Amino acid sequence: MTGKQRSFSDSVYKFIDAANSSIAKGHLSEARESLIGALVVVPDCHPLYLILGTVVLGQGNLPEAGRFFTRAAGLVPKDTQLQLMANVFRNSNDQANNPEGLLFRALEVYPDNLFIIKLLATVLRDKGQFRRALVLYANVMENNESEIEWYLAAAQTYRRAGDMANARAVYEKALKLDPNSQSAAENLTVLHFAKSFEQGKQPEIDISALPDCISPDPAGKLDLEQLANIAAAFAKYSFYHVISLTEHVSTPGKSDYFFIQQQVLDAMRSIDLKGKRVLDIGCRDGLFSFEAERLQSAKVIGIDNDLSKPAVDFLIPYLKSQVQMHHMNLLDLTPDSFGLFDVVILAGVLYHLRYPFHALRLVKKVLAPGGTMILETAIWDSQDKLPMLYCPVGEESPYENSSVTFFNEKGIHDTLRSLGMVVESAELLPLSAPGAVPTEHGCITRGCFVCRISDEVQNGSLMLNKECVTNYWDDLHQVHTELG
Numbered sequence: 001m002t003g004k005q006r007s008f009s010d011s012v013y014k015f016i017d018a019a020n021s022s023i024a025k026g027h028l029s030e031a032r033e034s035l036i037g038a039l040v041v042v043p044d045c046h047p048l049y050l051i052l053g054t055v056v057l058g059q060g061n062l063p064e065a066g067r068f069f070t071r072a073a074g075l076v077p078k079d080t081q082l083q084l085m086a087n088v089f090r091n092s093n094d095q096a097n098n099p100e101g102l103l104f105r106a107l108e109v110y111p112d113n114l115f116i117i118k119l120l121a122t123v124l125r126d127k128g129q130f131r132r133a134l135v136l137y138a139n140v141m142e143n144n145e146s147e148i149e150w151y152l153a154a155a156q157t158y159r160r161a162g163d164m165a166n167a168r169a170v171y172e173k174a175l176k177l178d179p180n181s182q183s184a185a186e187n188l189t190v191l192h193f194a195k196s197f198e199q200g201k202q203p204e205i206d207i208s209a210l211p212d213c214i215s216p217d218p219a220g221k222l223d224l225e226q227l228a229n230i231a232a233a234f235a236k237y238s239f240y241h242v243i244s245l246t247e248h249v250s251t252p253g254k255s256d257y258f259f260i261q262q263q264v265l266d267a268m269r270s271i272d273l274k275g276k277r278v279l280d281i282g283c284r285d286g287l288f289s290f291e292a293e294r295l296q297s298a299k300v301i302g303i304d305n306d307l308s309k310p311a312v313d314f315l316i317p318y319l320k321s322q323v324q325m326h327h328m329n330l331l332d333l334t335p336d337s338f339g340l341f342d343v344v345i346l347a348g349v350l351y352h353l354r355y356p357f358h359a360l361r362l363v364k365k366v367l368a369p370g371g372t373m374i375l376e377t378a379i380w381d382s383q384d385k386l387p388m389l390y391c392p393v394g395e396e397s398p399y400e401n402s403s404v405t406f407f408n409e410k411g412i413h414d415t416l417r418s419l420g421m422v423v424e425s426a427e428l429l430p431l432s433a434p435g436a437v438p439t440e441h442g443c444i445t446r447g448c449f450v451c452r453i454s455d456e457v458q459n460g461s462l463m464l465n466k467e468c469v470t471n472y473w474d475d476l477h478q479v480h481t482e483l484g
């Protein structure tokens with residue numbers, strides 16, 4: 001191989017390796033970027049389009065998946081399988097609310113495509129259909145025994161389904177398959193200790209007490225004290241966020257919100273947080289607070305009106321984090337509470353608020369000049385050109401009765417503008433993404449908006465149509481006197 005050839009294929013493999021590792025971690029946006037990077041180097045590589053199609057399918061973007069499959073099919077016109085695949089997804093917009101239906105159809109076309117099976121199992125698992133997902137995993141494990149990743153995924157699904165005995169059994173099989181699997185060993189050890197804690201026993205940190213398949217640890221890589229500490233916390237608390245504790249063990253939070261949280265994480269990574277003061281409103285277990293800290297923010301404060309005990313009592317000390325969490329209602333927030341912030345994250349909160357306009361105004365008041373707000377919330381796909389707010393009460397809420405504020409997309413943009421904010425970027429999850437809720441009056445999806453103070457603000461007042469409107473709303477004014 002010549003030097004030129006080597007560097008050419010090296011760079012493709014670098015992208016593909018990066019994509020594989022992102023897929024394994026479930027970071028599909030990063031996988032997409034890496035695959036697009038590989039396609040820049042080898043533009044006509046049809047397998048890359050096929051993988052890219054399945055990755056964006058995993059993100060719930062069916063129309064884009066259709067385009068990638070069509071491109072792959074165009075590059076190998078004689079491949080009838082690819083043609084069929086492209087056809088399945090080509091008009092997928094019509095069936096956007098039924099990704100598993102499409103994936104089942106894709107499986108008829110490609111019965112052995114492991115990536116589609118994995119996606120389908122993930123979609124089913126995220127919809128709480130654990131048994132159906134496990135049937136898929138079981139089939140693959142029977143026919144493809146050497147692939148440990150399937151055992152790990154199945155064990156995790158058993159764990160999500162609350163079936164710890166089977167989770168343990170599958171982790172044990174995984175470890176027999178690959179005795180060096182750190183992931184299987186760590187998770188199995190945590191489950192082993194958690195069982196003792198649940199039975200009220202204080203487990204001895206004694207290697208000989210561990211099951212044969214994890215004891216002794218020849219490489220000495222397991223930090224048993226650390227894993228026992230984690231297991232004790234798992235037995236004691238319930239978690240909302242999935243937060244990495246070791247390379248292989250995460251808090252057993254609700255992974256159903258993965259797609260939604262990924263939008264916020266992507267937005268955070270798109271702005272430079274280094275040295276910034278960050279406020280995470282409605283921080284729950286602190287997924288975004290810890291990420292801000294990891295991205296080298298100078299100060300991170302989280303507030304929540306239902307402060308997470310697992311965050312305060314376990315995660316902050318365990319992670320040796322400097323994040324400060326306060327039990328506080330957003331409605332009590334003023335610039336005197338903690339000063340001004342360069343970045344405010346308001347994720348998964350706005351739709352819970354009864355006074356959304358007032359709350360957004362309070363958030364704006366704690367933003368430093370030039371500051372950024374990352375707003376993630378439920379969006380009502382009202383099919384309407386007007387700015388709308390759907391404010392159901394009680395049983396009528398499409399979520400649950402604390403969720404009472406659903407703007408449509410124009411409603412969000414116009415409301416922010418009326419408060420002197422401009423939306424710099426907006427990402428809406430497709431209606432097919434897990435978690436979208438169809439209602440009689442239009443689907444509820446999720447959107448993430450990166451916003452800044454608008455240029456329409458002059459001397460602290462908002463100028464709309466050359467009129468200073470904020471004085472009218474917020475202060476004293478003379479509009480009617482002047483009108484006569």
Ligand SMILES: C[S@@+](CC[C@H](N)C(=O)[O-])C[C@H]1O[C@@H](n2cnc3c(N)ncnc32)[C@H](O)[C@@H]1O
Nearest residue numbers: 282283284304305306328329330347348349352
């Ligand atoms: C759906 S969770 C979202 C958690 C996290 N921000 C995320 O997006 O993953 C909503 C959180 O906001 C908190 N919350 C709701 N209303 C609030 C308010 N008025 N002030 C402070 N926190 C609030 C809740 O207690 C809860 O922890």
